[in-house]
Amino acid sequence: MNRINPIHILIFLFVLFLFFMLGLKNVKTELTEAKVAYRETLELALQLKGLNEIYSDKQSVIQSIDRILKQSSLQSSHIEKKITSSSIVLHSQSLGKIALNSLMGKFLNGAYNISELKIQKLSDEKASLTMEIKW
Amino acid sequence: MFSKFNKQLASVFIDPSSQPLTIEENVNVIVSPSLYWVKKLDLPVKNVREAKTLLPSLFEDILPEGSYSYSVYKDGEYFFIFAYEDKKILEVCASKGIHAAQIEGVYFAQSELAHLTSTHKINDTQSIYVKDDIVLLVPCMWLEDDSMLDVNDLSLSKHNVKLKQFGHIVDDKSFNTLVVIFSVLILLLGVEYFITQSKLQSTLELRDEIFEKNGLKSTMMQNRSMLKSYTTLHDKQTKIREYIGYFLSLKLRNGEKISSIRYKSNKFNVDISGIKNGAEKIIVESLKNKKMIFKPTFKNDTLSMEISL
Numbered sequence: 001m002n003r004i005n006p007i008h009i010l011i012f013l014f015v016l017f018l019f020f021m022l023g024l025k026n027v028k029t030e031l032t033e034a035k036v037a038y039r040e041t042l043e044l045a046l047q048l049k050g051l052n053e054i055y056s057d058k059q060s061v062i063q064s065i066d067r068i069l070k071q072s073s074l075q076s077s078h079i080e081k082k083i084t085s086s087s088i089v090l091h092s093q094s095l096g097k098i099a100l101n102s103l104m105g106k107f108l109n110g111a112y113n114i115s116e117l118k119i120q121k122l123s124d125e126k127a128s129l130t131m132e133i134k135w
Numbered sequence: 136m137f138s139k140f141n142k143q144l145a146s147v148f149i150d151p152s153s154q155p156l157t158i159e160e161n162v163n164v165i166v167s168p169s170l171y172w173v174k175k176l177d178l179p180v181k182n183v184r185e186a187k188t189l190l191p192s193l194f195e196d197i198l199p200e201g202s203y204s205y206s207v208y209k210d211g212e213y214f215f216i217f218a219y220e221d222k223k224i225l226e227v228c229a230s231k232g233i234h235a236a237q238i239e240g241v242y243f244a245q246s247e248l249a250h251l252t253s254t255h256k257i258n259d260t261q262s263i264y265v266k267d268d269i270v271l272l273v274p275c276m277w278l279e280d281d282s283m284l285d286v287n288d289l290s291l292s293k294h295n296v297k298l299k300q301f302g303h304i305v306d307d308k309s310f311n312t313l314v315v316i317f318s319v320l321i322l323l324l325g326v327e328y329f330i331t332q333s334k335l336q337s338t339l340e341l342r343d344e345i346f347e348k349n350g351l352k353s354t355m356m357q358n359r360s361m362l363k364s365y366t367t368l369h370d371k372q373t374k375i376r377e378y379i380g381y382f383l384s385l386k387l388r389n390g391e392k393i394s395s396i397r398y399k400s401n402k403f404n405v406d407i408s409g410i411k412n413g414a415e416k417i418i419v420e421s422l423k424n425k426k427m428i429f430k431p432t433f434k435n436d437t438l439s440m441e442i443s444l
Contacts, residue, residue, distance in 0.1 A: 010314070016317075017317055028331055037342060044351075045345050049349050052365070117398040
């Protein structure tokens with residue numbers, strides 16, 4: 001016949017209620033922070049992935065440059081190509097005006113990490129070119 | 136466990152004026168008429184359940200102020216209705232040496248002693264006797280029979296009541312309402328807690344997937360640093376293209392020509408040759424209008440400009 005004091009039951013329920021309320025508040029704060037971190041990570045990952053593909057992917061840079069050099073306007077220009085572990089160097093002692101325009105148009109409109117560039121006018125029709133692209 | 140139920144428990148008669156007892160085991164308590172109010176009524180209801188709803192109103196005018204519980208049972212055509220104070224009965228029991236935990240069942244003298252045909256003393260001053268089916272407590276001097284009441288061999292009825300130890304603190308209805316409200320709130324909070332927890336878990340897992348899928352470094356600091364260096368590189372490359380664009384779109388006079396464009400180690404140099412004395416200022420102004428910051432030098436009809444990126 002010994003029963004638990006109802007006040008104790010009510011206090012216990014109130015404490016349980018407070019416990020869940022505080023727990024819920026904490027877990028909601030954590031969720032908000034986790035969502036912010038998720039969005040930040042996603043944005044950062046997309047930017048990094050994009051920039052990495054543009055500037056640091058050796059194979060795609062070489063393939064892209066090869067495609068440019070194979071163009072009919074540049075095939076006869078005999079542009080020398082030298083590939084190192086971290087870069088590719090293009091060199092031409094004497095490049096025609098049209099070929100130079102075509103080449104620079106492609107490189108300046110594309111995303112390449114040009115680390116060195118030297119265009120020297122030789123005459124009204126000719127110029128020498130040295131360009132290093134890194135990855 | 137079964138032995139506990141099979142065991143025949145002792146019964147004790149409790150009255151405020153009875154002598155204190157020495158109790159070690161659980162007992163059934165038979166409550167004296169002085170501890171309850173009773174009415175024998177012929178009610179226009181069919182059963183005990185219907186009668187229970189009427190009980191407070193049936194005692195409304197006669198009870199002194201207090202916190203009462205009610206009970207009812209039917210005997211033949213009549214309903215015996217009771218009003219009693221749980222706290223008062225428990226206090227009397229406690230004063231007689233019976234702790235609440237030792238009380239197995241509580242019975243009214245009315246239900247257990249109504250069969251008595253003669254009077255019985257319960258102490259030196261009071262006796263019990265039955266009149267018109269109601270068990271009464273009267274002074275001994277009114278009656279002549281001197282035999283003492285013995286409840287030990289009594290076969291108890293089923294009409295026992297459960298005392299509410301804390302009925303005076305909070306009534307059942309309010310207590311149940313509060314318990315229901317708190318339980319519902321706790322349940323809702325609990326459900327939301329676990330849903331939020333699982334959302335949190337899946338968000339963290341998704342973030343880990345991003346790291347794995349995109350081959351990110353293990354810490355955000357490293358990744359931010361990488362992004363910063365890529366962004367700096369991208370900004371520089373964009374500027375190189377912008378500057379070349381500015382120079383190629385420059386309106387030069389007859390005989391003026393770009394003789395050299397060089398870029399190395401963050402230095403961008405452009406030489407324009409064939410410039411007549413004084414004409415270089417026009418070119419410099421034109422470029423400054425495009426908000427370019429550069430260092431111009433003019434020597435032998437050649438304007439050299441150096442831009443730091």
